[in-house]
Amino acid sequence: EYRKDLLVNVIFPRQYIDLPVGKIIDSMGLRQLRISETEKFPHVTYFFNGGQPLPYSKEDRIVVPSPRVPTYDLKPEMSALEMTELLKNRLKGMPYDFILLNFANADMVGHTGDIEAAKKAIKTVDYCTRELVNHFTSLGGAVIITADHGNAEEMLNEEDNSINTEHSINPVPFILTGTDISPRVLPYGSLSDVAPTVLQLMGIQQPSEMNGRSLIKMY
Numbered sequence: 001e002y003r004k005d006l007l008v009n010v011i012f013p014r015q016y017i018d019l020p021v022g023k024i025i026d027s028m029g030l031r032q033l034r035i036s037e038t039e040k041f042p043h044v045t046y047f048f049n050g051g052q053p054l055p056y057s058k059e060d061r062i063v064v065p066s067p068r069v070p071t072y073d074l075k076p077e078m079s080a081l082e083m084t085e086l087l088k089n090r091l092k093g094m095p096y097d098f099i100l101l102n103f104a105n106a107d108m109v110g111h112t113g114d115i116e117a118a119k120k121a122i123k124t125v126d127y128c129t130r131e132l133v134n135h136f137t138s139l140g141g142a143v144i145i146t147a148d149h150g151n152a153e154e155m156l157n158e159e160d161n162s163i164n165t166e167h168s169i170n171p172v173p174f175i176l177t178g179t180d181i182s183p184r185v186l187p188y189g190s191l192s193d194v195a196p197t198v199l200q201l202m203g204i205q206q207p208s209e210m211n212g213r214s215l216i217k218m219y
Contacts, residue, residue, distance in 0.1 A: 017050030110151035142178030
């Protein structure tokens with residue numbers, strides 16, 4: 001249901017999320033930060049909050065301008081490096097209980113179909129991710145690395161070797177790291193398990209409205 005004024009019967013009505021994870025975190029009086037560059041800012045704010053446009057009472061937001069280029073293969077680094085340094089500096093004087101960050105490179109550069117540019121984009125994200133993981137773990141924090149879909153890992157169609165610029169339907173990684181996390185490969189998981197895992201890491205009880213389960217329970 002994309003619009004309310006359509007004079008048709010809608011097969012799939014809009015779903016309302018009453019208890020997005022950000023709302024639960026806020027209800028506990030905990031501080032949270034959402035940070036992204038322009039291209040993905042709605043994803044870490046409006047969409048992550050279940051369609052709620054305004055921030056919660058203890059939610060801060062940082063948007064870093066995306067490069068002004070016609071297509072992102074011309075600037076595959078996008079604003080990832082600037083965002084990484086900004087976040088590291090922000091943490092020096094303002095601690096948060098939960099931080100959500102989105103690197104847009106793999107998706108946005110993947111959409112251009114330029115494989116060499118996508119390689120540069122991935123290398124940039126790899127570097128920034130390593131910097132942030134090392135920084136957060138040195139502070140005693142835990143880090144989850146995941147995605148909601150693929151793109152740059154599948155840029156050639158298997159049938160005819162033509163360029164593919166669309167999202168893939170491959171399983172996405174879920175990597176959990178921290179000072180108290182024991183290395184282990186889990187057999188499977190679902191995107192619905194991400195929020196319960198976040199809540200368990202933060203010591204917050206999972207509400208009955210969530211139908212996923214914490215992946216930590218499988219350790």
